[in-house]
Amino acid sequence: MDMQTSFLDRLFESGLLIDTGVDGLYGRSGQFEEVITAFERLIDKFGGADGAEAMRFPPGMNRALFEKSGYMKSFPQLAGTVxxxxxxxxxxxxxxxxxxxxxxxxxxxxxxxxxxTPAACYPLYPTIAKRGNLPAKGGLFDLQSYCFRHEPSKDPARQQLFRMREYVCMGTESHVTDFRQRWMDRGVEMMKQVGLQVVIDVANDPFFGRAGKMMVNNQRDQNLKFELLIPITSTANPTACMSFNYHQDSFGQKWDLNLEDGSVAHTACVGFGLERIALALFHHHGLDVKEWPANARKALWG
Incomplete structure (x- = not known):
C-alpha cells in the first residue's frame, strides 16, 4: 500500500474525511473543519492589519467571464462546467x-x-474592473471560495473540490512584487508557528499540451510562481500548500484593470490550500488534535 492510499485510509477510518465513492470528493468532519477555521484565524492575524477588502464569491462563476479569462486555453483538462x-x-x-x-x-x-470556479480570484478581476480605475494606493482583496479542478486522485491532498483562501494585490510592479515577497516571508513564519517544516521553491502551473511546455518554461524562467512545499503523502514530491504568483500585467490587460494614472495594473496573489494545510497538520502531528504539540495548539487556538 502506497503512502497516499495509506494516509487516505487512516483519514477515512478516523472519520476526519468521509468517503463519497468519488476520488477527490470528500466530506469533512467537524474536527477537520475546526482546524481549517483555526488556521484561517491565523491567516487573519498575519494579514488582517493590511486592510484588504473582503469578498466571498460562490463556487460557480459567470461562463462568459470564464471564457474571457482564457482558462480553457491553458487548463482545459481541469475545467468543470455546469x-x-x-x-x-x-x-x-x-x-x-x-x-x-x-x-x-x-x-x-x-x-x-x-x-x-477554478480559483478564488477569477471572479474578482472583472468585478474590480467595473469600478473603474484603481485608487492611488492600488487594491488589496481577501477572498475565499470552494474551487473545482478535474484531477481525480487517491492522494487526499489532491482534491477535486477544495477551498482556497487568497489575498490579491493590484498596483504597480514594485508594489505587487513587494506584497508577494512579504507573504512568502509570512508563510514561512506561519508554518513555523504551527510546527511544520517547509521549503519554498520556484514552480509552474499545469499548462496543457505542447504549447503549455513553453508557458511552463517561461513561468519558471521569470520566477513568476513560487510554492511553499510540505511533505504530506510523499517526501520526494512534497505538496504545494501555498502559492505566490506574480501575473505581471496580464490580468490588467485582459480585464482593463488600470491604475489612477491610466496605466495598466500589475497583479499578484498568495493562495492558501486550506484542506492541504489541514492535511499537513494531521499528517505531521497526528490525527488527534488533543495530542498535537503545545506550540501548534497555541498558535491555532491560543
Missing part, C-alpha cells in the same frame, strides 16, 4: 428510460451560464 436538463416532456421520458437501462442519460444535458 449542465442541466432543458428538454421537453418527451425528452424527460427518454432520459428516464436511459437511466433505467443504464444508458448515457447526460447526452441531453445543456451547458448553463455557470461554470465551477
Amino acid at each position: 449542465h442541466s436538463f432543458c428538454g421537453s416532456e418527451l425528452d424527460h421520458m427518454n432520459l428516464l428510460q436511459c437511466m433505467e437501462v443504464g444508458d448515457d442519460w447526460t447526452k441531453g444535458q445543456e451547458a448553463t451560464d455557470i461554470v465551477l
Whole structure:
C-alpha cells in the first residue's frame, strides 16, 4: 500500500474525511473543519492589519467571464462546467428510460451560464474592473471560495473540490512584487508557528499540451510562481500548500484593470490550500488534535 492510499485510509477510518465513492470528493468532519477555521484565524492575524477588502464569491462563476479569462486555453483538462436538463416532456421520458437501462442519460444535458470556479480570484478581476480605475494606493482583496479542478486522485491532498483562501494585490510592479515577497516571508513564519517544516521553491502551473511546455518554461524562467512545499503523502514530491504568483500585467490587460494614472495594473496573489494545510497538520502531528504539540495548539487556538 502506497503512502497516499495509506494516509487516505487512516483519514477515512478516523472519520476526519468521509468517503463519497468519488476520488477527490470528500466530506469533512467537524474536527477537520475546526482546524481549517483555526488556521484561517491565523491567516487573519498575519494579514488582517493590511486592510484588504473582503469578498466571498460562490463556487460557480459567470461562463462568459470564464471564457474571457482564457482558462480553457491553458487548463482545459481541469475545467468543470455546469449542465442541466432543458428538454421537453418527451425528452424527460427518454432520459428516464436511459437511466433505467443504464444508458448515457447526460447526452441531453445543456451547458448553463455557470461554470465551477477554478480559483478564488477569477471572479474578482472583472468585478474590480467595473469600478473603474484603481485608487492611488492600488487594491488589496481577501477572498475565499470552494474551487473545482478535474484531477481525480487517491492522494487526499489532491482534491477535486477544495477551498482556497487568497489575498490579491493590484498596483504597480514594485508594489505587487513587494506584497508577494512579504507573504512568502509570512508563510514561512506561519508554518513555523504551527510546527511544520517547509521549503519554498520556484514552480509552474499545469499548462496543457505542447504549447503549455513553453508557458511552463517561461513561468519558471521569470520566477513568476513560487510554492511553499510540505511533505504530506510523499517526501520526494512534497505538496504545494501555498502559492505566490506574480501575473505581471496580464490580468490588467485582459480585464482593463488600470491604475489612477491610466496605466495598466500589475497583479499578484498568495493562495492558501486550506484542506492541504489541514492535511499537513494531521499528517505531521497526528490525527488527534488533543495530542498535537503545545506550540501548534497555541498558535491555532491560543
